[in-house]
Amino acid sequence: MKFKLFFFLAFNIANLVYAESNDTISAKNNSQSIQDFVESTKRSVDLDPVKVELKREKNWIDNFSAFLTPLIALITIYIAGKQYLTQRYRVRLDLFEKRMKIIEDVRIILTDIDKNYSGDSEKVNLELFRIAYRHSKYLFSNDIQNYLTQLDQKIGELEEKEQQLKTADKSNKHTLETEKDDIIVWLREKRSTHEINFEEFMTLNKI
Known part of the structure; x- marks a missing residue:
């Protein structure tokens, strides 16, 4: 009797263990099936033509953007350089015209x-010369300023002789006329070499 009871209990326990083992294996199989399904779904999505094309376009846009950034920087530098050269040329041209x-x-x-x-x-019109003489100190070197100062002094002397001749008597008139003519001769000589004095200042690419 005791032996039958023991056998009965052992048999039931074995059945329970077997059932539980089957449930565990079934759960594991179900879990693996779900994982396989998820992975399969992911692969099918990744292989979707639309998504592949979108990904390809995104990669192309990213690469183009990476190339475009330095290109824009180079174009900006080029434009700034051109603007600088244009502005510098305008300044030089303006200086050339004033000179x-x-x-x-x-x-x-x-x-x-x-x-x-x-x-x-x-x-x-001596006032024309006076204006040019005043402005020259802002546009030329000291050598040109000294040259124009000499002209100004001689022209001043010429004006003085002219005024003296208006009131001079016959004894002084001849002397004043001679001095006046000497000044005119001196100015005539300066006129013949006038533009040579300014040659170094009138080459546009050296301004």
Whole structure:
């Protein structure tokens, strides 16, 4: 009797262990099946043509963006350089034009003195020279300033002789005329070499 009871209990316990083992194996199989399904789904999604194309386009955009950034920087530097050179050229051109005006104004005065001072001094616009002389110190070197200062002094002497001749008597008139003519001759010589003095300042690429 005791032996049957023991056998019965052992049999039931074995059945329970077997059932539990089967449940565990079944759960593991179900879990593995779910994982396999998820992995399969992921692979199918990754292989989806639309997603593959989108990913390819994203990679292309990323690569293009990486190339575009330094390209934009180079273009910006190039434009800034061109603007700098253009602005510098405009400054040089403006300086050239201002210098040329002074050179031409002084040449006109020297020509008018040579042609008219022996006859009608009122035809000579000396104020034009005075303006050019004042402006020259901002545009030329000391050498040119000294040259124009010499011209200013001689023109001042010429004006003085002209005023003295208006009130001079016959004994002094000849002396004043001679001194006046000497000044005109000196100014005429300066007119012949006038533009040579400014050559180094009128080369545009050296301004």
